[in-house]
Amino acid sequence: MPSLLSIDALLIAACAWLAVGLAGLAAPRQARFVAATLFPAGAFVGLAVGGVGLFALGGDPQTAVLAIGLPELPFHLRLDSLAAVFALLLGFASAGISLYAAGYFRHQDAGGVPGLLCLQYHLFLASMLMVLLADDAYAFMVAWETMALASFFLVTTDHKHGEIRRAGFLYLLIAHVGALAILLAFGVMTGGSGDYRFAALRAQELSPFWASMAFLLALLGFGAKAGLVPLHVWLPEAHPAAPSPVSALMSGVMLKTAIYGLLRVSFDLAGTPLWWWGVVALAFGLVTAFFGVLNATVQSDMKRLLAWSSIENIGLLAVGIGLALLFHAYRMETLAALALTAVLYHCLAHAGFKSLLFLATGSVLHATKERSLGRLGGLIRRMPWVAWLALVGVIAGAGLPPLSGFVSEWLLLQAFLFSPGLPHAWLNMVVPVAAAVVVLVAALAGFAMVKFHGIVFLGQMREPALQEAHDAGPWEKTGLVWLAFLTLLLGVLPGSLILRLDAATRQLLGAGLAERMSEQGWWMLAPISPERASYEPLVFLGIILLSVWLGRGLVKRLYHGRLRRSPAWDCGYHFQGPRAQDTAEGFSQPIRRIFEPVFRMERHFPSIRDREPYYAVKVEDHFWYWLYVPIARLAARISALVASLQGGRIAVYLMYSFLTLILLILVARP
Amino acid sequence: MSVAGILGQLFALVLALLLAPLLTGWVNQCRAWLQNRSAPPLWQPYYTLHKLFNKDVVLADGASSLFRVAPFVVFGAMALACAIVPSLSTDLPFAPAADALALVGVFGLARLFISLAAMDVGTAFGSLGGRREMLVGFLAEPALLMVIFTVAMIANSTSVAAIVATLAHRDFVIYPSLAFAGVAFTMVSLAENARVPVDNPATHLELTMIHEAMILEYSGRHLALIEWAASLKLYAYSCLGLAFFFPWGIAERDNLLALAAAVPLLILKLAIGGFLLALIETVNAKMRIFRAPEFLGTAFMLAVLGLLVRLLLETRV
Structure with a gap:
């Protein structure tokens, strides 16, 4: 046993984040100092948090008591495997975002007072960590509200625009409606005993009615934070309004704290789930995912497009949670573990690729001062780094192999595919139809992602001013490369991480995928058995790379590598200006027409x-x-x-x- | 994984690379006959490929690095698809690398790259083609996955090789679900391979084109690779359809005799399939682009119906 417990290390990390934030107040106007010193320090702390999370995964739960707060009511803290998964997510994703922010906030035009921004940013990070560690309702709500307030101030950084203020207030309003519901959920779960420690909530035997009330309130509360339809309206307003690193943090990380809360309540605190909880979560998830992706495809603002795509991903997560609840209620624990693994994996994958994409929009915004897709285009010629790294995020976001988004989608579809055998006949009928909707959503996500990348980075530049665009600076590149690396790693080596995630599913369900998977090679992903389904992303990537390389070499060797440039042909069509290309609206016209x-x-x-x-x-x-x-x-x-x-x-x-x-x-x- | 297995796998892959243009040539020839035209020679696709590889690449001024990488990625993806789909034998060492869901992902990856490349030069036709390709893609992909779900439920596995092995070596039972799935699969294949009634592979200079609009700016070896990849895609889809719905004759183990017997059988089946494809293309007219959602929506509904039939009627027995 190490002398320093993981939970202590995480508490020190939270304090370090606070200290970094407070240090920003010492020199509030010195953008260079704040950006080049404090944000990298925050990134370093983030790496440490991620490392500790990875280390603590699978360990015994650790508890701590912090004597702050009201008398007789200290903060109870606990680090278990579920919290460790999300600490891992928070740490590694925020490390990349903070590195990027070190470059992004260097310029005065980023808006706001740099020192104050630094404080809010790190307070936001620390409060998210405390949300994960909280082990009583009081500590949870304090951390939750701190998180909401810190992110509210971050959203309204550029508060001189009325539109941004309005977005901020909308966010604050819905966040508080949600917080109220969460508070009520905790209240219901105490069963009137007045003991708000999670251990007491867990021990409380609730009648099915009150347990269901607690679940529905939690779904409402956490759904408001995560952006489940119909409580999603703040998300496409608030995420684009914030500075890009903050958008990345909110979409990539903060939404996942709501998923964490939902998992914590429905699997851990509220007792044994009833089967229809799963159906409710599944239904909300499907509507959210479908509505989110359709709206993502028709947006004309690149950050709004990504925000809607986040709604879609939250919907898919809710679908996974619903499926896991459904299986869990019927004691089909292996399948529940499969669905839950898909949820956890998608949380990690989405944190990686969505942060990457939001940061890429930050670089575009920085270089061009333009958010509207109708005035962008052709940036791959001026910003090749950002364009190619964004392509990594785009492929993952479209749920295509061999990157991270595909792995979670694959796991989720496997869970759907092996669902027959549910006791209700009509459930057996509904579940495949749900699978059909999930597949449609995934295919539409590809459309949205092609639109995003194609219109921003490819084609001719739609405005002459884009010629002056410059590529991202070294800090920004480092952050982007780190997140792209995570996306690739999650895509190519899913097996080893899923073996570690096993601890979390085992904690919640008492079952995992590890014993089935550990017999196979580390390069292989076969959650049930290799005969039923398998996926080897490394071989997959290898074959594609090999054939690209062989194809290139052979063609050059057998024929030649000659190449010359000339104006585009376009069927001999004469007018080839940038306005002859599809606009953002034109590209999505088929979707508007069909749906x-x-x-x-x-x-x-x-x-x-x-x-x-x-x-x-x-x-x-x-x-x-x-x-x-x-x-x-x-x-x-x-x-x-x-x-x-x-x-x-x-x-x-x-x-x-x-x-x-x-x-x-x-x-x-x- | 045995040496014979790897050899069989490589043989199937090389056969795919060689046979795919021939299949395209055969379809073109049949279509010309059916339409009372004089047919191009059967070897025409090879001549075309050779000619294109010999030519210089004429790159549009605005083309970026992505434009130049895309043909190779598309070709690689299609080669991988041909490696996973069992054409001769179900004993494929590469098969665990990607199951049927990942196979759909491979096609999706190729589609993403070709659409992005189409938008890269920034011409009116390019972005039009890219948009339409993604439109057809998001309509066809769910239908294809539903077909795969149906057969995966019959075989209780998503591994393509395992599915085909189950289907090929069962007792002769007629599954109604397979009938639905087969019709849906045919419709999806037509759309995915840019065939009439969704697209017309023979068209140019028309506002209706999809695939051809995307590759207008390609030339030389890039165009050759894309054309080759397109015929590989047709080959992969044909083999997938044959393997799912007419799997008889596919070798089970690394048995050289069975493998040798499988080759002429495969060629025969592909020839019949190619003729039917030409027939479908001849008797149908190209649809307006906004009829395509109805066409593919029907395919999707049929596939879902097949799945439900499988779940409700066949699992009780």
């Missing part, structure tokens, strides 16, 4: 009488008008009623006081 009812569209078509004909399309979210606008109207109407009390005349107010007094005397009479 028309899903979008709320306002279109303006040119008519032959127009002097200056133009076409415009504005795509909006139905939920905003179906759900949020009516609620806002209702709130406005109620407050208007209340406002009518306020007449502005002192006599009326005095009468109110008098009436209140009389009422109180009547009521309070013994």
Whole structure:
């Protein structure tokens, strides 16, 4: 046993992050110092956190008590395998993002006061770590709220724009609705005992009704944070509004804390799950994934596109959780372990590739000051590093082999494929249809990703100013390379990591995939048995690389390698300006047409009488008008009623006081 | 993994690389006959490939590094696909590298690269082709996966070799689910291989083209590789269809005699399949692009139906 417990190491890391953040206050305006010294230090701490997480995975749970907070109510902390998986995610992803941020925040035009930004950023990281470590509801809520507030201030870094302020407030509002639901869920789970330690919640025997209430409240609360439909509306507003490293952190890491919370409550705290919890999670997940990916394909702003794609991925995670709950409720633990492994793996994969893509948009934004896809294009010629590294993220995001996104998708589909044997006949029918939707979502994700990469990096430059774009600086490149490396590693060597994830599934379900997998080679991924399904990404990658290399060599040897340049042919078509290419809207036109009812569209078509004909399309979210606008109207109407009390005349107010007094005397009479 | 197995695998791969252009040539020849045209020679695709490899690459001014890498990646992906699909024998040492789901991923990877390359030069036709290819892709891919789910459930495995081994060596039972899946698979193959009624491989200078629009800017060895990859894709799809729905005659073990018997049988089956493909292309008209979603949506529905039939009717027996 090492003399320094892992949990202590993580606490020291949290303190180190806080210290780095506070150091930023010492020199709040010195962007160079903050960027070049403090952010790399934060990245180093992140690496340490990731390393400790990896080390603690599979170890015995460790507990600690921090005597801060209210008297008689210290923080209880615990590090188990589930928390370790997410600490691993937080550490390694944030290391890459912080490295990138060291380059990104070097420039004064990043917005905000650098020192203050540094404090909020590191406070955000530390609070996420504390969310993972919390072992009582009180500590959890304190860390959760700190996380929400820190990220709110980060989102509104550029608070001079009204649009960004509005996005921030929307985020804060929904975050608090969610927090309220989480608090209620914890309250329900105590069963009135008043003991908020997780150990007590775990021991509490809840009736099915109250357990279900706790689950539904947790789904609502964590769903609001994760962006499950219909509580997703803040996400496409807030994630793009933040500076790119913060967007990366929110999409890549913060959303996963909500997944962590959902896993913690539904598998660990709320007792044995009922089968229909799984169906509810599955249904919400499917709607979220489908709605998210369709909206991702029609966006014209590159960061919004990625934010919607995050919603899609959260939906897929919820589908996996639903499937795992369903299997777990029927005691089909191997399949539950398969689905849960897919969830955990997808968390890691998404943290890698989505952070990578958001950071790539940061570099583009930095180099061009442009977010709209309609004014980008051709950047691979000016920014080859960013373009090629973004391609790694794009392939992973499209769920294609041999990168990380495919592994989790593959695991999830395997879980679907071996689902027959559920006791309900209609479940047996519904599950394959759900699988069909998942497959459709994955294919549409490919469309969105091709749109993103093709329009931003390929083609002709749509604006002359893009000629001045420059590639990312050394810090930014390092961060991008690190995340691309993680994406590749997760894609190519899934076996060894899945063996480690086994500890987490074993903790939650009592079953894992390890004993079946450990007999096979480390290069092979065969969760059930090699006869049933197997995937060897390394061989896969090897064959493709080999045939690329052989093909190149052989063609050169047998024929020649001559090459000359000339203007593009394009069927001899004469007008080849950048405006002849597809715009972002043009590229997604088939989707808008096929899935028309899903979008709320306002279109303006040119008519032959127009002097200056133009076409415009504005795509909006139905939920905003179906759900949020009516609620806002209702709130406005109620407050208007209340406002009518306020007449502005002192006599009326005095009468109110008098009436209140009389009422109180009547009521309070013994 | 035995030496004979590896030799058999390599033989199947080399056979695929050699036979694929011949299959394309055969389809073209049949189509010309059926349409009362005088047919090009059967070896025409080889002449074309040779000619293209000899020519200089004329690269568009705006083309980036991705444009130059893409043909090789596409070719590599298709070669891998041909290595995984059992054509002669189900004893494939490479088979565990990628199961049927990963096979769909291979096709997806090739599609992603070719679409991105199409958008790279930044011409009107290129981005149009890229967009349409992704449209056909996201419609066809789910249908293909549903077909694979159906056969995977019959065989209780997603390994292509294991599925084919199960299907080839079962007692003769008619699975209704396989009938649905077979129709769906045929429809998907037509779309994926840029055939009538979704695309027309013979068209140029038309607003309806998909595949040809994407590769307009390619020339020389790049174009040769893409053309070769396209015929490999047709070959892989044909072999996959034959293996799933007409698997009889595929060798089981590394038995040289069975392997030798499998070659002429495969060629016969491919010749019949190629003729039927030409027939389908002749009697159908090219659809408008926005009819393609209906066509592929039907394929998807049929595949899901096949899956449900499998689950509801066949598992009870």
